[in-house]
Amino acid sequence: MVLAADRLEWVEGWGMAVGAAGYVYRPVDTSGVSDAIASARNDGVPVAVRGAGCSYGDAALAPEGVVLDLTRMNRILAWDPGTGVVDVEPGVSVEQLWRHCLADGWWPPVVTGTMAPTVGGCLAMNVHGKNNWPRGTMGDHCLELDLITADGSVRTIDRSAGGELFRAVIGGFGQLGIIVRARIRMKKVESGLVEGEAVAAPDLGGLLERLDEAKGRWEYAVGWVDAFPGGSKLGRGLLHFARHLEADEDPDPAASLNPASQDLPATLFGVVPKSIMWRLMKPFTNHLGMRAVNLAKYVQGSTIGNGSVYRQSLAAFSFLLDYVPDWKKTYLPGGLIQHQSFVPTAKAETVFAEQLEICRRRGVPSYLGVVKRHRPDDFLLTHAVDGFSLALDFPVVPGGRADLWAAVREMAEPVVAAGGRFYAAKDAALPGELYRASFAGGELERFAAIRDGVDPDWVFRSALVQRLLEV
């Protein structure tokens, strides 16, 4: 046995609902990555690559295998403020990225709802943001990357010359190797502020319609869904649209582009430390409490908040999930899972309505629902379609895991029938056969052929890969 017992750690998905013991390596450079891969191969165990651990489920877990935690490889290697091109190590976080570049007038072209994820993780899981329709995914802005494959060799893969290998690495869940350098083109911004507009929608149809109308008009568009009510109120929600301010609209662009001006407040109403907020929220994190919270949010947003126009810092608008530190702890002891499915436009309303009804019928209400408009991309295992996604957060209550997992299965079936896809970064509970059924065009076979070419032993197999792709 090569793997030392003192490397063994309990590693969890972000939602804290799934975890596994794994032998954790935290390399600081490429030779450390190669050593860890060699150890795993020598011991015959799989490797999972891990960034900030922001995937909700088992994407960065390797039960009894090697977990390659890359957060210590977090150097920004090169930055050209003239072109907006940045070279980073895989452990550089979204936060590091924007803080490094904003003062020069650049912002990440795609950001997640929290600034914690790493660039390597974003590329491996093909993440998107609230601007998926106009900007695509983070991978769409990756120009080049260095990949350490299972044999320890380093390949530089250029976006244009890399062909299908490049398109397989992005969104390939780390199966083809370890991204140890990525070159990203940032997005030029003239101000550190956005102008947003909030609009209420009384039902799911209205919500999706408004979201669709926004796709050519707004940089950012996202909808919140109150997943509790049924009938005519099914899928009601609030929409938030936003655009970057132009230089002449911002009274002091230099100030708003100062990263310090983007810091999220440490207190609520200037009084309550945010660090204790999750404890105050915990008593409400149950079916009854969350029904009330969702209702209050909708009532507020559909009355005094409806049609409101506001200005916010980029960070405040973009990183809503960072507003309350540790808010996920309100879901303890069971944690939470999320299910996010992508459905083509024509069938989205029908499928999402069915999913919300399934939740209601089974008594597993979602505490938070989010809809977005998406465009397809050309990555081999992409989840993206020309349509909409609905992301639903669920608490994992003691004794309720089996029912919840069964509900996810039932919700996934109409997605497959509609030609939809699933977002693996969020998933913890999807049955492998349904996931595989969502790829009807031979993508999995093409991916497997590429994988066999670079790693016939399939070393890089996270728990997610084992669950979704191993037959």
Add this chain to the structure above:
Amino acid sequence: MDFEHALVVGASSGIGEAIARRLAADGSRVALVARREEALERISEEINTAAGENRALYRVHDVTAADEVPDLFQEVARELGGLDLIVYAAGLMHAVAFNEFDPEKDLEMIAVNLGGAVAWLDPAAARFGRLGRGTIVGIGSVAGDRGRSGNPAYGTSKAALHTYLEALRNRVARNGVAIVTIKPGFVDTAMTRGQEGLFWLISPDRAAEIILRHARRGTVCAYVPARWRLVMAVIRSIPSVVFRRLKI
């Protein structure tokens, strides 16, 4: 299902076999460890056939071969894909006549009942303590509660096991690990078959049901069935000078 991955040492018969079968029936992946390959193979096949999938795997091992344990422990955890529960159910009780003083028999019982437990549960406690989770179940006996004249080494091995489990608990319970001491009364197994004076005899399956209930609760110490707690409280309270005159 609370225990996704479980390891039962001493799983080829009796309480250990019944626990393994119940765990698998509840959906756990179970590793069975014992000396008798034929029995392990049969039980594993029956479990997997009943489940319709491979839930059981087995390894042949003599618990007195302590040097095999570290690698075997890691190998089993790896093959299971994790480890949430370990049950040490291996046990040996030789028939010992009242005037028989046989160090070979006595030391063998101590080696199996205590030495094997230490060999398996030390790495389990280290692993679980490190991970901050996990459950250890040790099958002791009511015989360990008092120094009975009938079988000194057997009682001693179980008493020592109880103390060892308590000490483990004091080490790793603060890390979130549950250490469950089980003290069965008479259970209808090969170990008790043919003995005289048995009462309140329960089946291995019934014992397994009770034991797993306590394992899920993380009970510190449980008598199986529970009425033995009262009986043993009385027996423990008997003064030594009186106890040595009694035929129990």
